[in-house]
Amino acid sequence: MRDVKTLIEQMTLEEKAGLCSGDNFWRTKAVERLGIPAINLADGPHGLRAQGEEQDHLGVNDSRPATCFPTAAGLASSWSVERLEQLGAALGDEARAEGLHVVLGPGANIKRSPLCGRNFEYFSEDPLLSSQLAAAHIRGTQSRGVGSSLKHFAANNQEHRRMSVDARIDERTLREIYLASFEHAVKEAHPWTVMCAYNRLNGDYCSEHQRLLTDILRDEWGFEGFVVSDWGAVNERVSGLEAGMELEMPAPVGERDAQIAAAVREGRVEEAVLDQAVERLLRIIFKAHDARPEHAAFDAEAHHQLARHIARESMVLLQNDGTLPLKNTQRVAVIGEFAERPRYQGGGSSHVNATRVETLLEALESRDARFNYLKGFEIDRDASDQQLEQDAATAAVHADVAVLCLGLPERHESEGYDRTHLNLPANQLTLIEAVTRVQPNTVVVLANGAPIAMPWAGQVNAILEGYLGGQAIGAALADLLYGEVSPSGKLAETFPQRLEDNPVHLNFPGQGDVVNYGEGIFVGYRYHDTHDVAPLFPFGHGLSYARFDYASLTLSADTFDGQDTLTVGVDITNSGDRKASEIVQLYLSDQTQTVPVAAQALRGFDRVTLAPGETSRVELVLTRRDFCWYDAERADWRMPTGTFEVRIGASSRDIRLTQRLEVQGDATPLPVIDRNTLLGDLKAHDGAVRVLREHLADIADELPMLNALMGREGSDDLMNAMGHYLPLRAIISFSSFTEARLERLLKDLETLASP
Numbered sequence: 001m002r003d004v005k006t007l008i009e010q011m012t013l014e015e016k017a018g019l020c021s022g023d024n025f026w027r028t029k030a031v032e033r034l035g036i037p038a039i040n041l042a043d044g045p046h047g048l049r050a051q052g053e054e055q056d057h058l059g060v061n062d063s064r065p066a067t068c069f070p071t072a073a074g075l076a077s078s079w080s081v082e083r084l085e086q087l088g089a090a091l092g093d094e095a096r097a098e099g100l101h102v103v104l105g106p107g108a109n110i111k112r113s114p115l116c117g118r119n120f121e122y123f124s125e126d127p128l129l130s131s132q133l134a135a136a137h138i139r140g141t142q143s144r145g146v147g148s149s150l151k152h153f154a155a156n157n158q159e160h161r162r163m164s165v166d167a168r169i170d171e172r173t174l175r176e177i178y179l180a181s182f183e184h185a186v187k188e189a190h191p192w193t194v195m196c197a198y199n200r201l202n203g204d205y206c207s208e209h210q211r212l213l214t215d216i217l218r219d220e221w222g223f224e225g226f227v228v229s230d231w232g233a234v235n236e237r238v239s240g241l242e243a244g245m246e247l248e249m250p251a252p253v254g255e256r257d258a259q260i261a262a263a264v265r266e267g268r269v270e271e272a273v274l275d276q277a278v279e280r281l282l283r284i285i286f287k288a289h290d291a292r293p294e295h296a297a298f299d300a301e302a303h304h305q306l307a308r309h310i311a312r313e314s315m316v317l318l319q320n321d322g323t324l325p326l327k328n329t330q331r332v333a334v335i336g337e338f339a340e341r342p343r344y345q346g347g348g349s350s351h352v353n354a355t356r357v358e359t360l361l362e363a364l365e366s367r368d369a370r371f372n373y374l375k376g377f378e379i380d381r382d383a384s385d386q387q388l389e390q391d392a393a394t395a396a397v398h399a400d401v402a403v404l405c406l407g408l409p410e411r412h413e414s415e416g417y418d419r420t421h422l423n424l425p426a427n428q429l430t431l432i433e434a435v436t437r438v439q440p441n442t443v444v445v446l447a448n449g450a451p452i453a454m455p456w457a458g459q460v461n462a463i464l465e466g467y468l469g470g471q472a473i474g475a476a477l478a479d480l481l482y483g484e485v486s487p488s489g490k491l492a493e494t495f496p497q498r499l500e501d502n503p504v505h506l507n508f509p510g511q512g513d514v515v516n517y518g519e520g521i522f523v524g525y526r527y528h529d530t531h532d533v534a535p536l537f538p539f540g541h542g543l544s545y546a547r548f549d550y551a552s553l554t555l556s557a558d559t560f561d562g563q564d565t566l567t568v569g570v571d572i573t574n575s576g577d578r579k580a581s582e583i584v585q586l587y588l589s590d591q592t593q594t595v596p597v598a599a600q601a602l603r604g605f606d607r608v609t610l611a612p613g614e615t616s617r618v619e620l621v622l623t624r625r626d627f628c629w630y631d632a633e634r635a636d637w638r639m640p641t642g643t644f645e646v647r648i649g650a651s652s653r654d655i656r657l658t659q660r661l662e663v664q665g666d667a668t669p670l671p672v673i674d675r676n677t678l679l680g681d682l683k684a685h686d687g688a689v690r691v692l693r694e695h696l697a698d699i700a701d702e703l704p705m706l707n708a709l710m711g712r713e714g715s716d717d718l719m720n721a722m723g724h725y726l727p728l729r730a731i732i733s734f735s736s737f738t739e740a741r742l743e744r745l746l747k748d749l750e751t752l753a754s755p
Helices: 004-010 013-018 072-077 081-097 127-142 171-189 210-220 237-243 255-265 271-291 300-314 360-366 386-397 426-436 473-481 525-530 686-702 717-724 730-734 739-753
Strands: 041-043 102-104 147-153 166-168 193-196 226-229 316-320 332-335 371-374 401-407 442-447 462-465 514-516 548-555 566-574 580-590 601-610 615-622 629-631 636-638 642-651 654-663
Touching: 004 271, 013 255, 013 271, 072 081, 072 127, 072 300, 081 102, 081 127, 081 300, 127 147, 127 171, 127 601, 147 171, 147 210, 147 271, 171 629, 193 210, 210 237, 226 271, 237 255, 237 271, 255 271, 300 473, 332 360, 332 386, 360 473, 371 386, 386 426, 401 426, 426 442, 442 473, 462 473, 548 580, 548 642, 548 654, 566 580, 566 601, 566 642, 580 615, 601 615, 686 730, 686 739, 730 739
Parallel strands: 041 102, 102 147, 147 193, 166 514, 193 226, 332 371, 332 401, 401 442, 442 462
Antiparallel strands: 316 462, 548 566, 566 615, 580 601, 580 642, 629 636, 642 654
């Protein structure tokens, strides 16, 4: 066991400052004279990008072969904690074999807008689902003695001006949506590192955000690892160190080290601050080296098959009139260049050099399917090719069914820039028209990292969302198209009918270097469900080749006070004729309306696999936090009192069972008391009502607007409304009440708020 504090005492100031930045793009510095080794980091949310000596950030130079798993957009659609742990463990195995110590990922940023170019690398628009899956990913990787770096903390929700934009977010929205997407993963999975984001948050760069990196991440959530910058995210290095950002990457050619050392020498920064950063770094550095086995390897074929199983559980059957699954006897026209040149991963820093890529054409050939392939369009251009379309239509006429392989080319969505629309390329739209005009049985298979608009959905029989399915995408698609397994993925994001239906449309990507999160907590389905804006496909939606029945919803108690937990049980029966998986979703609807809330919010989920005719009892546990909203004024989570509705569904728009629940929440706090406090804001507090009645009893006849407050009959809506919004000071204007009496009233009300 190394004595880290003794080591720090033996280090020079320059050595300590140097440890806080990289040696090159992917490796930290070593201090050989003291036996302090370097650690190696690499991109890897869905596959490693380990490079040799010719290192770069965006993958211009090839990385060593690694398994390319589905990207986070697809992974989240599996809603499978088990699969995410398996994937994380596989990444850990490959990292050990490559001599890596930290994998940069997963990404837990909220999908605020479907236009974000990096949405393929993030899990969900919902913070509960995002954080639960991120935690599973981290647990899997770190179970192999390899660290995870949870990213990008926080509010990195667009690529446009990502290194300078200031995300302006109110405190309640920040806590309930954008920080909640990270919180569970930090508290429950304990990532070795957290990566700070490029952007600013409410004025401060995330790389030097004291409140974000220290007050919340460490002091509130208990994070014990080190914070690493996103590559090139550092603004002011010394400020970043003081805020809690320990490691800057990549190597800044020594200048930043000198800035830190100078700040300590000149007394601008206490050396204890630097020592604390070095201690955090050393504990992870030694932990990583102590966990590394002497000989490590991985089974590339086993990982390829794992990628296949994960991919087929991540794909979502959006629409189906019975055309799917296909039969081996059918003649199939496979149309679209993605069938031979699959888009199976996103663009940018997460680009993986796959060990091998299995195309749909190869998978169909291996199963002796009866098919004919037509290119249909060119991936590398958007303009239509009439000859390709004509050939495709001719082939479709002579087939029993046409399978169109469509999607977004990498140039349409990538790290570094955002999309400007939701449409497929023009040549694919004209291809859909050409084929559906002559073939009544048409299936669309999609390859994309984020939602697209589908004005053509009514023209086709089935739509299979393949997302970016990793290197085994072809085999996974064939498994689903031909019914080897039933589709089981469900959307982890809302597909809007059009871009204008998205709640952030008017606030994205902002103006200049400022983006206002004006939609507040109403992101994704929270907006669609609350404002009754019909989506194209709702959050949680996904079809199956089986049918599932929901029955016998029970709650472990009729009331809930937050002191213990509440168990929600439901029976799920597979009433179909094949084995299949269902994702059961629990939503809570806060009907107290204590504050503006979404119509419902996801508070639990489970994935259950059932044989034909089998029934399983699914139990989901709710805690106090699930019922709370964040009170920014008091900097605390508050549980309201009143009625909630527990909803169990197959999607946010397919609620099968409901049950009401009475909640005994927190005592209503008094507002800040001054002469401008409204009467209506005091009426929810019994003590305040008592004080008001005592002070105002003798003038009640002068003010009919006090009737409701005084509990009198005969008050009308106008008087009630005027009384509700009457400031205390205005009582003087409408009655014989005096300033002296108002002062005495305020003192008595303030006494109620005193501990």
